Amino acid sequence: MPKINRCSFLYSVVDPKCLKSEPHPQIAFAGRSNVGKSSLLNAIAGIRGVAKVSKTPGKTRAINFFATDAGFLLVDLPGYGFAKVSKSVREEWGKLVEKYLTKTDWLAGVVHLIDSRHAPTSLDIELNDWLRERGLSYCIALTKVDKLSGNELAKNLAHAKQRFTLHERGALIPFSVKTGLGKKELMSWISARVKNALEESCRIEQ
Numbered sequence: 001m002p003k004i005n006r007c008s009f010l011y012s013v014v015d016p017k018c019l020k021s022e023p024h025p026q027i028a029f030a031g032r033s034n035v036g037k038s039s040l041l042n043a044i045a046g047i048r049g050v051a052k053v054s055k056t057p058g059k060t061r062a063i064n065f066f067a068t069d070a071g072f073l074l075v076d077l078p079g080y081g082f083a084k085v086s087k088s089v090r091e092e093w094g095k096l097v098e099k100y101l102t103k104t105d106w107l108a109g110v111v112h113l114i115d116s117r118h119a120p121t122s123l124d125i126e127l128n129d130w131l132r133e134r135g136l137s138y139c140i141a142l143t144k145v146d147k148l149s150g151n152e153l154a155k156n157l158a159h160a161k162q163r164f165t166l167h168e169r170g171a172l173i174p175f176s177v178k179t180g181l182g183k184k185e186l187m188s189w190i191s192a193r194v195k196n197a198l199e200e201s202c203r204i205e206q
């Protein structure tokens with residue numbers, strides 16, 4: 001499993017026209033605003049604060065790219081479902097994220113984050129359907145599980161298994177940045193996706 005020893009912020013993109021092609025596999029983090037995307041990215045990178053975390057929903061409005069020394073990029077996507085933004089801003093975000101997810105050649109996998117405490121929103125289900133229909137490799141991370149009791153977690157996990165369609169190489173991973181639960185499993189999923197993307201690129205080049 002590639003270990004990340006170093007991770008640094010590369011650049012942000014707000015305008016879809018400014019998305020660049022990067023010659024490295026990318027792992028993107030998607031989910032509703034405040035679900036814990038930036039926190040999870042920091043946990044994976046092993047560096048607190050490399051991605052900005054905030055109690056205020058809607059903090060990450062751009063796509064933020066981070067380089068790791070393990071040969072792949074971590075990509076923090078802006079969150080959806082934040083009520084306090086205008087329709088036009090919401091549409092701009094949608095276009096940016098959609099273009100990124102459909103046009104990135106080196107998209108090795110998408111981690112779709114769902115808040116373990118709440119019933120999935122219609123936007124959560126929509127993104128899950130969309131990822132599946134597009135044939136993208138994705139897994140689901142159920143976030144903030146430290147806030148649940150054991151019984152609640154078992155119940156919500158069973159519920160999530162019913163509501164979401166998993167990718168054939170996907171997984172449903174309970175995750176907490178507070179306890180570290182799920183980090184190992186998620187890292188091994190990410191490693192497998194990165195390895196697969198690198199192998200596919202070699203096949204294309206031959």
Ligand SMILES: Nc1nc2c(ncn2[C@@H]2O[C@H](COP(=O)(O)OP(=O)(O)OP(=O)(O)O)[C@@H](O)[C@H]2O)c(=O)[nH]1
Pocket residue numbers: 031032033034035036037038039040052053054055056057058059060061078079080143144145146147175176177178
């Ligand atoms: N208890 C607990 N809190 C968490 C966890 N993950 C994130 N949080 C908290 O949830 C809040 C939002 O976290 P962020 O990582 O900024 O969420 P985000 O999805 O990046 O939010 P946007 O950038 O607004 O889309 C912060 O107050 C975090 O400290 C977790 O596993 N457990």
Ligand SMILES: [Mg+2]
Pocket residue numbers: 037038039052053059060076
């Ligand atoms: Mg964020």
